[in-house]
Amino acid sequence: MARVYNWQLGRDMSYWYPEKRPQRQFAAVFDTNKCIACQTCTLACKTTWTSGKGQEYMLWNNVESKPYGSYPLAYDVRLLEQLDGQRWEGSRYAGRTIFEAAPAGERVLGWRPEQQDYSYPNVGEDDCAGQVDHGALIQVPHLSWFFYLARICNHCTYPACLAACPRGSIYKRQEDGIVLVDQGRCRGYQECVRGCPYKKVFFNPMTGTSEKCIACFPKIEQGVQPQCFVNCIGKIRLAGFLSAADQAKAENPIDYLVHLRKVALPLFPQFGLEPNVYYIPPIHAPLAFNEQLFGPGAGAAMAAYRGAPADRDLAGLLCLFGSTPSLVARWRRRGDLVSGLDEKASEIVRVPLLEPVHVRPAVDPTRQVVRTNCP
Template identity: 55%
Template sequence: MPKVYNWQISREMQYPYDGVRPKRQFGAVFNINRCINCQTCTMACKSTWTFNKGQEHMWWNNVETKPYGGYPQAWDVKTLSKLGPQRWENGTYVGKTIFEDAPQGAMVLGYLPPDDEWRHPNIFEETPTPYPQIDGGKTQGWSELPVHQTFFFYLQRICNHCTYPACLAACPRKAIYKRPEDGVVLIDQERCRGYRKCVEACPYKRPMYNPATRISEKCIACYPRIEQGLVTRCIAACVGKIRLQGWIKPREEAIPDSPIDYLVHLAKVALPLYPQLGLEPNVYYIPPRWGPREYLKQMFGPGVEAAIEKYTHPDHELLGLLQLFGVTQKIIERFRVTDTDAIAYDKNGHEIIRVPIEDPVIVRPPQHFNTT
C-alpha cells in the first residue's frame, strides 16, 4: 500500500492510492464559539439538495450538541472505540489510523450505522454534561464562572472533503472521486451501485444511503456555487457568521494571506476534526473556550490549548480576519488587515468587501434616547 504524507498527524501513513493533492483544496473554518445552534445552515442545505423522496434522513449539514449528540447516533465514539486508545507524541500521532487498522479483507476500519441510528438528527440537543463525567475531573480552570459545573457545545458538520477520503478508498468501484480543480469529493451517481462501503468507511458518516434510488449520496460542497466563486449554501446562510470558506494548502506550502491557511497554519487557531483517524479532513474548527481540554484534545488533536489561547487573546491580524467570517457570499481568496479594516479580495485581486475591525461607537443624542 502506498505511503502518503498527512501533515495533520505529522507523519506518513498508509493509503490505498498515491498522495496526489488537488490543484486547490476546498477548506473552511467553523468557529464553534459563535454558533447558536439555529440550524439555518442545516435548512439551507436541506432545502437546496435533500428535499426529495429517499432523502428524508439526509442532513448533509447538521449541527449536533457535544458530547452526547451525534448524527448518526454516536458516530464518533463508535469509531473511536473500535480504534481503541491511541497516542500522540510531541505533536505526532503515533497511533493507528483507520486505514492502518483496517480489518483483514477490508480497506478501512469502519461500521455501517443501521437505520435506527439515523432517526434522531438532534438527539441530546443542548444536554448539559458535568465535566467530571467526561474527563474524570482532569480539566482545571475550565471556566471563569465556577458556578457552571457543566458544559456542552455545538458541532457543525458537513463533509470534510478530506485529502485522503475513506469513502473514496473503500469504494471497490472507484465511483467516488476527488475533483482535481477544487478537491471536492463526489459520488458518481451513475457508477454507484449502492454497496454502502463509503457509508461504512467514512468515520464522519457523511455519505448516506438513499433508499429510493438504492445508491449513496453525500455533501457536494455546493460545487455549482464554488464554480461561480460563491461559498456553499450552509456557509452563506450562517446567521451567527461562524463560517469562512476558502482554500487550504498543506502546512509546508501555507500562503500567509490566504484566510484559511492563515487561521490553520499561521495562527493555528483552527483545528481538524479527529485528525488521528488519518483522513486529513479540510473543515477546521476553532475549539470552544469552555470545553474540557482532554475531551477537546481527543476531538481536535494536540493543538487545542494553543488554539484556545490564541483565540482568547487574538493579535490584531487575527482579530481582523475574524471579522471577515460570514460577511460575503463570495469566496475570499486573499485578505489584508489594516489598522482599522479587514479587506477581502477575490481571485483577481479585486476587493470584495471591507469591514471595520471595531464598529464605530455612535452616542445617541439626548433628544433621541427614547425614540426607535
C-alpha cells in the same frame, strides 16, 4: 496499501491509493464559539440539495450539541471505541489510523449505522456535560458545558469513502479537491457509508445509490461560498482553499488560520483522513475534550483565540467571516479596516475591525422621560 504523508499526523501513513493531492483543496474554517445552533445552515442545505424522494432523512449539514449530540447516533463514540490507543507524541500521532487499523479483508476500520441511528438528529441537544444542581454557582472553568458542532463533509485529502468503494464510484476533483459520488456509477453497496468515520455519506433507498455533500460545487465554480456558509446567521464559517502545509501564504485566510496561526484544527485528525474543515475549538470546553476532538494543538488554539482582542490581525480576519457571499482568496488589514480580496486582488468586501458603538442614555433629558427597551 500505499504510503502517503499526512501533515495533520506529522508522519507518513498507509492509504489505499498513492498520494495525489489536487491542484487546490477546498477547505473551510468553522468558529465553534460563534455557533448558536439555529440550524439555518442545515435547512439551507436541506432545501437546496436533499428534498427529493429517499433523501428525507439525509442531513448533509447538521449541527449537534457536544458532548452528547451526534448524528447518526454515536457516530464518533462508536469508532473511537474501536480505535483504541490514540496516543500523540507531541504533534506526531503515535496511534493507528482507521486505514492502519483495518481488519483483515477490509479496506478501512468502519461500522455501518442502522436505520434507527438516523432517527434522532437532535439527540443531546443543549444537554450539559454535567448536572446543574439546585443552587449551583457558575465557576470557571465551567463544571457544566456544551457547545455546538456544525458538520458537513470534510472533503478529506484521504477520503475513507473513496478508499472503501470497491468499484471506484467516488472521486476527488483535481481542480478543487471536492469529493463526489458518481451518481451514474454508484451501485449502492454502502461501503462508503460504512467507511466514512464522520458518517457523511447517506444511502438513498429510492434510487439505490449513496449521496453526500457536494460542497455546492456549482457555486464554488462561480467563486461563491456554499449555501450553508452564506446562510449562516452566526457568521461562523469561511470557505476557501488550503495550500500545502509547506507553502502556506499569510494572505490566504484559510492558510493563515490553519497553517500559520494554528487556531483552526481538523476534526478527529487521528482517524487519518486529513479532513479539510477546520474548527476553532470552543474555549469554554475542557481541554481534554477538545484535544480528543481536535488533536494536540487544541490548547494553543484556545489560547490564541482568547488572545484575539489584543491580536488585531486575528480579530480582523475573524471579522471577515460571513461578511460576503464570495470566496475570499486573500485578505489584508489596514488600520481598523479589514478587506477581503478575490483571486485578482480586487477588493470584494471591507469591514471595520470594531463596529461603531452608540450608547443611548437611559433618560431622554429633552422630554424628561425614561427610555425603555420594551416594544
